[in-house]
Amino acid sequence: MLRLHVLDIVFLVILLPENVKLLKNGLALTPPMGWMSWGYYMCAVNCDNYPDKCLNENLILSVADTFYHDGYQEAGFEYIIIDDCWSEKERDENGKLVPDKKRFPNGMKYIADYIHTRGLKFGMYTNIAEITCMKYPGSQYFFDIDAQTFADWGVDYLKVDGCFVKEDYLNTGYIDLGQELKKTAKDMVYSCSWPYYIQFIHKKMPDYQKIAKHCNMWRNYHDVQLHWPAVKAIINHYKNEYDRISPYHGPGQWNDPDMIIFGTGALNENQSRVHYTVYLMLSAPILLSCDMNKITTFEKKLLQNLDLIAIGQDPLGIMAKPYQLEQLVILWVKPHLPMKGDRFHSFSFAIVNLDTEQHLISIYPVVYGVNSTDGYSVMDVFANTFRKNVTLKDYIQVVVPAEDVILYTLFPL
Template sequence: MSKWNDVYVMFLFIFMPVHVKLLNNSLARTPPMGWMSWGYYMCGANCEKNPEKCLNENLILTVADTFYQEGYQEAGYEYIIIDDCWSELERDSNGRLVPDRKRFPNGMKYIADYIHKRNLKFGMYTNIAKKTCMKYPGSRDHFDIDAKTFAEWDVDYLKVDGCFVEEDFLNTAYIQLGSALQKTGRQMVYSCSWPYYIQYIHNKIPDYQPVADHCNMWRNYHDVVASWKVIKSIIMHYQIEYKRLSPHHGPGHWNDPDMIVFGSGALNEGQSRVHLTVYLMLSAPILMSCDVNNITPYEKQLLQNLDLLAIGQDPLGVMAKPYQLELEVTLWVKPHLPMKGDKYHSFSFAIVNFDVRAHLISFFPSAYGANYTDGYSVMDVFANTFGKNVTLSDYIEVTVPPEDVILYSLFPL
């Protein structure tokens, strides 16, 4: 970047807050939970050749019915989000986005009404460039009219990508589009990809403070796919980047490691436990992407395990801290509610084993923040059982199976 561009960007950040409100929509006080189309259905526009991966009205209504009828809604899943490739390839004569007429014949307001009647929430996608990542119409030069359109369609959540734009524009466009959304008067969760494109396309270190000031959540790392290797790389990213990411994470503003890819057959039960558990320990959004008819009974049990979900939905919203116990074994530690008085937290301890062999692990909870002198009750979250209480002088010892996780929640007595 030239020296002039450096001065220009600095000028914008110094003077922009005078004219642009910081995000204050009171949304996403806990990490959003729901379903998103991209991870499984991808672009999904060629329904004739690939009907099983068709992104259309029927798919979205089916997901809404499944959430409503099969316990997902009661477990806290509420957002149903359409990703890229939902529109016609051209705007209308008034410059407005138009839903694909074949795949979404009744339009987006019809879908929003259907979802809202089930007390669920509706999400959509755009990009801050002139084209989306898949070359559909993007929102650049149309921020105000697109914000108004999404508001008129009663959208509750907007995912905003950042393909095909220069660094300077990334650092202003998300702020400008966020301001346009606020001016509509409709509250929408604002999901940004701002830091991802700064770091991995423009090769700069993101400044997370303006991101957290203007977005409810943001992507930090590469797209997830249904691969254990990829999921491990995402988890390792958050472990390595913990010190840089955690200060900007909390109620209303969340780091987003991308979707939960259950229903693919790519993960065994242990790997599935790791995938979901670490995301919940991070207080990350839980947005599954799948054919809801392909979720296995065990995956559904995990997704609806209320003791497990409570860790991720804890109102304190603390991002778990990682401690490397062995080369392939990490202890993730998360303080959360309930508290004893106003100073003794409960804690969850997730011992994650990436190795292909089992590891015998022991640790003292008191070495990682547990400080209540009367001790703690110990819950094995996956077994849904309570073991022997522990004091501050006691250690916990457990064998962690290969590529699996053991999860304990400790509650002050």
């Protein structure tokens, strides 16, 4: 079994290798897990006409209740994050941001307190420009005031967008806002969109060494859309960018492929397995975006699979390496804990088939870094069953269904 208790994870984090680089705020030592409003709700402010799809106080509190009562919190989901479109269109007379008075009548401190009483954490959104991506007040010229405002409200996680600014400002604005957040003495996970705008808007290569010094996590590809082709595009992007971005990925600093789109009806069961598994193999943040009441029984069981989550939340935080086996079949290989002694990692192998036809795949694990001379015990993670023991000379053969994934974990004997 792959399950790790919370105390085990804390102990293992203490034993991390000295060369692992951590952001100095000491947060997000494993990838954040939670819920974010944007992917499904977007700028859902027309609550009179669409009360069932409305970004408001009741929605946020209901997500907290669902996490608390339905097993998500125990599985590791803890952050509840409000994205764009939460504020009034004007600041107050003191230059402070004001929550929309109709949709958030009790204010953000009330929401934060409600979430905190359930042992969960609260996140919010801003942009480093004068306005947000949806034309609400941004934080430019107000970094100090906004940082203190978010701290006073009890914010634990801040997503910062980068619309409508020039390249040079991206390379200074995120650093400057981060410094103001530190001055508040309120710990906040700092989520940046910095590399995305550098690469896809300004057509330059991001300086990940600098970004990793200042941000806990960062978006570096397009927003996920509510359909399977968007998920496939994200998977292929991370495959193609692995060599560039993996050196800067680890405890306290994570590449963020955007949200999980369960609960939207966008994916079938096979596609859902692929979506979730690849993100966990990447040690990526896991942020749902949906009406939590629309999560299916299958999706809930998958989301709360502790054997899967142990792979994604592994304290070493190693980003799985991709290997193209066939044109539409990718093998993702991830070393992780537990280890045998200090030499032999466990490994997870995710064979991802993006084709519309099944594929017969054979792999020799020794080719991909396994090295225990006593061999390995192979577990089928989805079936939760022992498959067989293998030596360094053996191969594994399996039929991978169309648009699906087979996931094995190899434990050193």
